[in-house]
Amino acid sequence: MNKGKAFIKRLTGYRLFLPLFCLVLVLFSNLIKTPGFFEVTIKNGVLYGYIIDVINRASDLVILAVGMTLVVAASGGTDISVGAVMSVAGAVCCFILSGGQQSVNEFVNPYILGVLAAILAGILCGCFNGFLVAKLKIQPMVATLILFTAGRGIAQLITKGQITYIRVESYKMLGSSIPGIPIPTPVFVAMIVVLLTYVLLKKTTLGLYIQTVGINAKASKLMGIKSAMIIFLSYVFCGLCAGISGLVASSRIYSADANNIGLNLELDAILAVALGGNSLAGGKFSLLGSVIGAYTIQALSTTLYAMGVSPDQIPVYKAVVVVVIVALQSTELKRMVSKLQMNVKSGKKVA
Amino acid sequence: MKKREKIDGKVFLLIITILLFLVMYAAGLIIFQSKGFAKPQVFLNLFISNAGLIVIAAGMTMVMITGGIDISVGSIVALTCMMLAWMMEIKGMGAVPALIIVLIMGIVFGLVQGFLIAYLKIQPFIVTLAGMFFARGLTAIISQEMISIKNELFLKWAKSKINLTFLGGTVNKKGVVNYSFIYPSVIIALIVLVGIFVLLKFTKFGRTIYAVGGNEQSVSTDDGIKCQADQAACLCDQWLLMFVGRFLIRIEYLRWLC
Numbered sequence: 246m247n248k249g250k251a252f253i254k255r256l257t258g259y260r261l262f263l264p265l266f267c268l269v270l271v272l273f274s275n276l277i278k279t280p281g282f283f284e285v286t287i288k289n290g291v292l293y294g295y296i297i298d299v300i301n302r303a304s305d306l307v308i309l310a311v312g313m314t315l316v317v318a319a320s321g322g323t324d325i326s327v328g329a330v331m332s333v334a335g336a337v338c339c340f341i342l343s344g345g346q347q348s349v350n351e352f353v354n355p356y357i358l359g360v361l362a363a364i365l366a367g368i369l370c371g372c373f374n375g376f377l378v379a380k381l382k383i384q385p386m387v388a389t390l391i392l393f394t395a396g397r398g399i400a401q402l403i404t405k406g407q408i409t410y411i412r413v414e415s416y417k418m419l420g421s422s423i424p425g426i427p428i429p430t431p432v433f434v435a436m437i438v439v440l441l442t443y444v445l446l447k448k449t450t451l452g453l454y455i456q457t458v459g460i461n462a463k464a465s466k467l468m469g470i471k472s473a474m475i476i477f478l479s480y481v482f483c484g485l486c487a488g489i490s491g492l493v494a495s496s497r498i499y500s501a502d503a504n505n506i507g508l509n510l511e512l513d514a515i516l517a518v519a520l521g522g523n524s525l526a527g528g529k530f531s532l533l534g535s536v537i538g539a540y541t542i543q544a545l546s547t548t549l550y551a552m553g554v555s556p557d558q559i560p561v562y563k564a565v566v567v568v569v570i571v572a573l574q575s576t577e578l579k580r581m582v583s584k585l586q587m588n589v590k591s592g593k594k595v596a
Numbered sequence: 597m598k599k600r601e602k603i604d605g606k607v608f609l610l611i612i613t614i615l616l617f618l619v620m621y622a623a624g625l626i627i628f629q630s631k632g633f634a635k636p637q638v639f640l641n642l643f644i645s646n647a648g649l650i651v652i653a654a655g656m657t658m659v660m661i662t663g664g665i666d667i668s669v670g671s672i673v674a675l676t677c678m679m680l681a682w683m684m685e686i687k688g689m690g691a692v693p694a695l696i697i698v699l700i701m702g703i704v705f706g707l708v709q710g711f712l713i714a715y716l717k718i719q720p721f722i723v724t725l726a727g728m729f730f731a732r733g734l735t736a737i738i739s740q741e742m743i744s745i746k747n748e749l750f751l752k753w754a755k756s757k758i759n760l761t762f763l764g765g766t767v768n769k770k771g772v773v774n775y776s777f778i779y780p781s782v783i784i785a786l787i788v789l790v791g792i793f794v795l796l797k798f799t800k801f802g803r804t805i806y807a808v809g810g811n812e813q814s815v816s817t818d819d820g821i822k823c824q825a826d827q828a829a830c831l832c833d834q835w836l837l838m839f840v841g842r843f844l845i846r847i848e849y850l851r852w853l854c
Binding site for chain 1: 665712716717718719721722723725726727728729730732733734736737740
């Protein structure tokens with residue numbers, strides 16, 4: 246019996262236990278209502294099924310969550326402009342590819358130019374945010390609020406208020422699938438982004454510095470770490486991620502819809518980071534945790550859709566689940582529970 | 597020679613905001629003079645249109661002083677609107693019971709969020725974000741279509757003008773004297789504003805709020821102040837205020853609807 250208890254204690258001691266547990270819980274709650282949830286078939290040469298849909302649609306969110314994790318870890322703030330930056334990146338890409346027209350059937354400029362332009366747009370937005378937060382020391386939420394409000398307007402300006410369509414087969418490949426490969430492309434993109442970021446964080450001192458700056462920026466500065474530069478870089482990286490995510494999202498609908506690309510995704514990204522067990526106050530972070538959090542949120546949405554809940558009402562369930570998960574992860578609750586346990590034990594002993 | 601005191605950072609920002617307001621108002625006066633911008637009613641309209649916002653901002657100030665944030669207010673306004681409309685039109689309740697229920701609902705919302713933030717120490721952003729989603733979803737669950745309010749008492753409150761005769765009136769083309777007017781909502785907003793100001797400046801509770809905002813840890817180790825209870829309490833009060841703000845915004849919406 247003791248071995249079992251020790252095992253459970255070790256299992257629950259892992260940082261990622263709770264996020265993983267919640268993800269598994271959400272996925273398995275599907276078995277009650279939608280027995281066919283885990284079915285995977287192949288249609289038109291592409292994997293098809295609820296699970297595949299979750300993983301596919303979560304890719305946008307995963308990429309955003311990766312960038313957001315670094316921002317939260319380094320500065321304890323949140324970048325709420327990512328949705329708008331996605332929209333800007335998509336608009337820039339489509340603008341370059343269509344040469345300013347509203348709908349094209351072939352690329353006016355090379356595809357790679359559009360991709361690079363979108364990524365550059367994301368980086369520029371990140372630089373703007375980073376400058377405001379790191380150099381001017383403006384509160385992150387307020388600073389990113391600027392692009393949050395103006396971003397979609399800028400995207401509208403670029404697309405001249407119209408939705409720009411790129412009706413070229415190869416453009417759609419990024420958002421759906423490359424012929425011959427059954428796994429949807431966004432999944433690959435997300436995996437590559439996560440892997441590259443992980444390597445960057447572990448193989449260079451960047452990961453260590455971000456955590457240091459996040460825990461105590463002043464002390465880091467005294468130690469000789471350029472806190473401002475690290476914070477600036479984290480916002481630039483977040484902008485980069487938003488740019489990539491914008492590319493994927495735009496390719497999914499093979500157009501640039503300035504109003505709807507990435508709508509409300511910034512909130513989901515922040516939720517994903519929180520669900521991953523990361524403290525929103527900054528400091529130590531777990532990239533894998535955020536990724537798991539992103540999949541959890543997407544799984545939750547898809548689960549609810551599969552159960553037939555109307556899209557307007559989904560936010561209610563999302564809110565409740567998120568609060569429950571975050572409350573479970575809060576250290577205060579653990580303290581309360583252990584206090585309760587101690588009281589009960591001591592009560593029993595006295596009695 | 598007297599030494600000039602350095603202008604405090606906070607005061608400086610306030611001065612800039614006031615200056616900006618004056619500049620914009622002056623610009624309006626100059627550009628739109630012919631279209632009646634110079635009437636006192638224009639100034640009063642600022643208060644009429646923003647009465648709800650004033651109340652919400654007053655409550656939000658208290659929250660922000662403690663270092664938190666509440667992004668759920670907008671959706672809770674919508675939720676309370678929808679609940680009022682639903683209760684009065686579809687359930688056929690009177691205006692007063694409906695208002696009281698909605699008041700209580702606002703307080704409950706605040707209590708729950710306050711508990712999660714103050715006692716479970718969850719980040720305010722997350723809790724209020726969830727609150728926002730929750731309220732938005734509930735609004736959609738109650739009704740997907742617009743419900744217009746036809747309750748007479750409510751409409752009477754919404755439309756009752758308070759004429760400020762001392763500001764003088766203008767005679768319009770039909771020979772009727774039009775006085776400058778405000779709505780009761782403005783009075784409520786001003787009362788709340790003054791009330792919050794007094795609360796923050798002159799009561800122990802108010803000073804504790806500032807203290808918590810300054811440095812929570814040192815407050816909690818001070819035996820004379822019960823930090824947690826106060827923080828939760830001030831968070832709850834914020835919601836109370838915020839909900840009063842929603843109430844006013846409701847009245848504004850009504851005016852637009854009619």
